[in-house]
Each structure stands twice: as C-alpha cells, then as structure tokens.
Amino acid sequence: MEINDRLETEKDYRRVEEITRAAFGYPDRVQRGQIGCPYEHWMVHELRHRDGIMALSLVAELDDETIVGHIICSNAVVRKEDMSLPVLDFGPLSVLPEYQRKGVGGTLIRAMIERAKQFPYSHNPQKKR
Template sequence: MNDSILIRQETEKDFGQVEEVVRLAFGNMPESDHTEHILVERLRQSDAYIPELSLVAETGDKKIVGHVLLSKVTIVSGNGTHTVLSVAPLSVLPEFQRRGIGGMLLREAHQRAAALGYGGVLLLGHEDYYPRFGYKKASAFGIKFPFDAPDACCMAMELKANGLNGISGTVHYPDAFGLN
C-alpha cells in the first residue's frame, strides 16, 4: 500500500515537525478548535503520555507526514476506575491524506498498545472513518463521554478479546485535555 512510509516511535527531535503536521492536518477542519498541536505538547508533559504510543509516519526522504498519539484516560463507574487509551489526535498532512497513512498509524498504534497490555481505546472522530478499523459506538459498551457530542462520533474499540468487558461509565480525561 505505502511501501515508502515508515511508522516509528516519535523522538524529541521530531517535535517541531510533528507540531507542523498536526497544525496543518486540522487547519481546514471546521469542527476543530485548531489547538490540537497544543494538546500534543500538553500530553507529552503529563502522566497520561506513553512515549511508545506516540508514532510518526515518515517518508523515504525522512519527511514526517503523519502522527498519532494514544494516551491514558480512565473510565469511572460504580465498580471502580479503569485505565484505557484515547486516540488524540491522529494527523496526516493534507497532501498525504487519503493514501492509507492514517490507517497505517492507527493499526500500528493498536498493535503496540495491545502488546503493552492495554485492553481498549476510545476516540471522538468521524463516524464514517473509524469503524473500518474496528471502532463501535462507545455507548454500545456502556461508555459515556463527558461532553456533548453525537453518539455516532464517540467510539470505542477492544484491543484484545473482551478488553472492555465489564468496563462502563464515564470517561475522565487528564487535565492536559483542558476539559475539567
């Protein structure tokens, strides 16, 4: 599909390029508040950050054209608190979109997260894009998001069999998300 694209863990020297990729990826999206690049920086400074789950897509000539970040969030319910992951954000430079790079990033992030022992991942995203990767409405798992968004855009996915089994309640985002 994309033989010339390498998916690898982000390094500190990538931060400047990643910021530009994230800014440009969301630049023309009307539903964006255009602060996704600031979110990435705040998450890197937080306890929710998992360096192994901050990945870049790099071309053969070492240009970073995509980035994905999975960070820790919790689901709080009557039976306790459960740590899962959140995809935020998934970014691909506009001129490289619709080439499968976002999917490559997402699949690799899912594999690495499962290998690290995480059972589930959540996201707020386009209802027509993410289901092809296995995402379903979070409400089907009994998971609620703490903000007003269309049910079809609030999604969850199990990273391993029964990875979200018995986990329901409200998602609590770390302070880095600026929601609290």
C-alpha cells in the same frame, strides 16, 4: 508510496506540531465546526509532558524520511456506576492535508494497535473501592 512508522523522537517535536497545525487548520474550520481555534498542536505538546504515552507516540514517514503524520496515546478510564475500565485514548491523529486519504492514518493506527498490545491493559472491568 511506501509509508513507514517509528517512534517519535525529540528532534521530531517541532515538525509534528507543524503537521498537526496543518492537519487541523483547514479553511472555515471555526465557522463549520464552531469549536474555536485549532489547538490540537498544543494538545500534542502538552501530552508529551503530562499523560501522553511516549512509547505510543508514532510518526509516519515516507522513504525519504519526510514525516507526514503522527499519532499519540494517553491513559483514560471508562467509568460506569461502580465499575472502571482502564483504556488507551488516542489522538490527535494528524496527517498533512496532501497525504490524507492515502493510507497514512491507517498505517499509524495499525502500528499503534500492535505496539499497544504490549501494554498491561485488562479487558475486565474493575470494581471501585
């Protein structure tokens, strides 16, 4: 099975949200995880319009262009005392249940890391002012 990655486009939005709902909507989720309804599809929708980094919103597709997974990143800051470090946060990472544990998630993570290297993040903590 060949897995390709590419940037998400607006025409992918509905399919990505369906994939995300399927990936996180497993039976007994509420009872086992005690986290309420699966809202990850809504998170993806909101990230696109708020602080998601669209240059790091990727889909995984098969040779026939069937989308089977998605990942999105956003900006975050790690703070400790008088230090702050800008970082990338990723997630949700969504893969259709029938394609989980087949390399789709790993493909998306590796592609995201390679693309993220182009961003101007520093590994040096910054003093708060």
